[in-house]
Amino acid sequence: MTCHEVNDEIMIPLPKEFDMNANLGYLTREKNECMYEIENGIIRRVIVIEEICFLVQLTVIDNKQMIIQFLSDSRPTEKWQREEIVKYIREWFDLDNDLTPFYEMAKADPLLTMPAKKFFGLRVIGIPDLFEALCWGVLGQQINLAFAYSLKKQFVEKFGDSIEWNGKKYWVFPSFERIAMLTPADLADIKMTVKKSEYIIGIAKLMASGELSKGKLMKMNFKEAEKSLMKIRGIGPWTANYVLMRCLRFPTAFPIDDVGLINSIKTVKNMDRKPTKDEILELSTLWKNWESYATFYLWRVLY
16 A cells, blocks of 8 residues: 655555544543544544654545644654654554454354444554553553543653643653653652552663563564563563554454453353353454454443
């Protein structure tokens, strides 16, 4: 797919299995989201390329093309900057993934038939930045979604940068370089546990030292990347698979112990109890190589 540029706008052609409303349904699930703003189906967010912040506005026309416009004064002057912005957006919406085999599989799967039909065109919305994905995974451990969002908002607004446009602030997720220099005491007024503060600072330090990076993880196979992430303090199988799914884009990532997944299966199957792990493994045999999409679609059933 090629992108076309017209008068400072960039147009990205969209795959046929893309439905903006299905994706907006996911993106608007929590009013406390602070990393982007959605207004009348138009998305605005800051994308950082090599420490330069660009405020972009994304509009989708007939589910066939996505138009990128640049707001505020920061506009990409170099071709490579525009390419990186496009790459970020393609990754965010998983646009390079052909979902045809997933939908074929879902038709034959009793658990996925309904969600695949109802949310057709939904992509696994990613978190392209590794530090953000890891922090979000840690913040979300053992608490409900609304509380996790309020923690993220406090964290971002205390330590992140922002761009102001039209009287509103658009936030940038805090950099690992900045967080690596903090102590848990610096995070004390954010309502998270001391343990979570320690985990996040620990992750930031690993990234600042170069020991942990997205590039390194992307060179590994799934098992190696999972093992590598689980060696990090504060990262268990659930957080590792969440990051493998939403940042590193491994199609086989499968947070099998996820409460949302368990509740969703219970709902779809009309069970009067929660399914066991063995039952989930049995139910997921058809999902091979599409575990992350199956999980994402089942999550979607819940809200």
